[in-house]
Amino acid sequence: MKSKIDFVYVINLNTSMDEIKGRLKKIYWKQNIPYYIMPAINGWEAKPDYWKPADWWKIESDNDWWNRDVKPGECGVCLSHLKAIKAAYDADFEQVLILEEDFNPSGDFPDPNMFLEVPNDCSILFLDRNPLWPDREKKIGTHTTEALYSYNAHSYIITRKGMEEILSSNIYQNVITFDEALPAFNSTSDRQDAVDILGIDGFKQYAFDYRYFTQLSDKNTSQTENNPKITNMAPNKSKKPKYTIPNIPESKDKVEIVTFEDVNDKKWNILDTSDWDSWCKKYIHPLVLNKEYDLAIDEPAPHVYTFPLFTKEFCKEIIELSETKEWTNDRHEFYPTTDNLLEVLGMDKIYNRLINDHIKPLAVNRFWLEGKSWDYLADESFVIRYKPEEQSHLSLHHDHSSFTTLVNLNSGEFKGGGTYFPKYKCLVNPKEIGMCTLHPGNITHKHGARPVTEGIRYVVVSFIKNSDLQ
Numbered sequence: 001m002k003s004k005i006d007f008v009y010v011i012n013l014n015t016s017m018d019e020i021k022g023r024l025k026k027i028y029w030k031q032n033i034p035y036y037i038m039p040a041i042n043g044w045e046a047k048p049d050y051w052k053p054a055d056w057w058k059i060e061s062d063n064d065w066w067n068r069d070v071k072p073g074e075c076g077v078c079l080s081h082l083k084a085i086k087a088a089y090d091a092d093f094e095q096v097l098i099l100e101e102d103f104n105p106s107g108d109f110p111d112p113n114m115f116l117e118v119p120n121d122c123s124i125l126f127l128d129r130n131p132l133w134p135d136r137e138k139k140i141g142t143h144t145t146e147a148l149y150s151y152n153a154h155s156y157i158i159t160r161k162g163m164e165e166i167l168s169s170n171i172y173q174n175v176i177t178f179d180e181a182l183p184a185f186n187s188t189s190d191r192q193d194a195v196d197i198l199g200i201d202g203f204k205q206y207a208f209d210y211r212y213f214t215q216l217s218d219k220n221t222s223q224t225e226n227n228p229k230i231t232n233m234a235p236n237k238s239k240k241p242k243y244t245i246p247n248i249p250e251s252k253d254k255v256e257i258v259t260f261e262d263v264n265d266k267k268w269n270i271l272d273t274s275d276w277d278s279w280c281k282k283y284i285h286p287l288v289l290n291k292e293y294d295l296a297i298d299e300p301a302p303h304v305y306t307f308p309l310f311t312k313e314f315c316k317e318i319i320e321l322s323e324t325k326e327w328t329n330d331r332h333e334f335y336p337t338t339d340n341l342l343e344v345l346g347m348d349k350i351y352n353r354l355i356n357d358h359i360k361p362l363a364v365n366r367f368w369l370e371g372k373s374w375d376y377l378a379d380e381s382f383v384i385r386y387k388p389e390e391q392s393h394l395s396l397h398h399d400h401s402s403f404t405t406l407v408n409l410n411s412g413e414f415k416g417g418g419t420y421f422p423k424y425k426c427l428v429n430p431k432e433i434g435m436c437t438l439h440p441g442n443i444t445h446k447h448g449a450r451p452v453t454e455g456i457r458y459v460v461v462s463f464i465k466n467s468d469l470q
């Protein structure tokens with residue numbers, strides 16, 4: 001199977017464009033793909049004209065998803081998928097990615113070489129799913145499984161072959177929930193009646209084993225827990241003729257098509273240091289720039305200093321930039337943080353210059369530092385993200401540094417958090433964005449990060465070392 005994806009359709013009923021774009025930006029795309037946030041069909045409003053709900057769906061069963069008619073909302077979701085597939089087919093696309101609005105990106109995206117494992121007869125390739133019979137499935141490569149009965153169609157790649165197969169199936173006259181339609185096409189559904197009506201010879205489903213996109217809501221997944229028992233299967237219906245792609249009314253949706261190039265190639269002003277003095281004026285607080293230390297600096301505990309370092313623009317932009325990268329959580333063996341090195345953001349040299357130009361004189365002033373070993377400071381700097389459901393806190397530790405700075409990038413946007421120094425019974429959790437905490441590194445100031453209980457806390461931490469420690 002080819003790795004190139006021509007287009008992304010995001011099926012959207014009522015999520016804001018900004019919210020969806022924000023989530024799309026979190027993905028580490030390995031290729032630039034245009035996308036379209038496509039208005040979904042609302043099943044409560046759609047008139048059955050070119051389509052019809054499956055009147056045979058309701059059967060006697062103790063499975064609550066089967067012993068009732070197909071709901072309007074489920075029809076809407078199915079029709080929305082068909083709308084995206086038809087649009088992709090009409091646009092002559094070879095392969096497209098279809099996402100439902102509640103997609104929740106892991107951040108990663110399959111590597112192009114992984115697609116080599118997927119056979120060319122692929123109709124659908126799941127990037128996440130809920131397999132009902134995992135024990136019966138066969139792994140066909142390091143990353144790939146031939147998918148049998150599966151639920152969850154919130155993230156899959158469909159090939160031209162899959163588009164043709166689905167559009168020429170009997171689905172329009174037998175609309176069921178799309179989660180059940182795919183295994184019916186694939187003839188692996190436990191609903192033999194659905195297979196008899198909707199089954200497509202040669203419809204093949206594969207899945208990458210990693211969960212690239214989970215779902216924000218769980219509303220469609222709960223029927224997968226038990227093996228549903230059918231007490232009385234409805235009689236089979238005869239198959240209707242195939243190859244009748246219906247005429248779907250042209251969509252008049254106003255759309256916005258944006259490419260990931262727009263996202264990935266965004267010009268980041270904080271990375272533009274062609275005029276260093278203007279950069280400093282724009283992003284560094286004037287009290288630090290003008291060395292008005294006695295006015296700027298507080299000392300909430302012995303040798304713990306706080307002062308305004310960066311402007312709001314800087315903080316906002318570095319958070320946005322770090323969210324375009326894949327976060328790591330395995331860099332520190334004993335005190336792992338979810339972080340992004342400034343090197344990864346392309347900011348390491350800029351930050352080092354800033355430390356030597358503006359932090360060094362401040363530290364020399366406060367700590368009464370002397371000698372040549374302070375002439376040039378090296379640093380290891382990274383953005384850390386604290387999140388209640390991810391990494392919410394950091395246990396007490398000493399830093400491996402001469403001194404450490406920590407910049408609070410988004411004070412006021414989360415609950416909890418802050419740096420705690422137990423020896424001084426002091427919690428530093430500034431209220432203003434851009435405030436920096438400076439404290440000695442490796443002996444006297446053991447500290448930890450208090451748990452974030454709500455929202456996300458972003459900080460930039462720098463382990464700063466003089467030449468004795470480098």
Ligand SMILES: [Fe+2]
Pocket residue numbers: 397398399404447
């Ligand atoms: Fe630390």
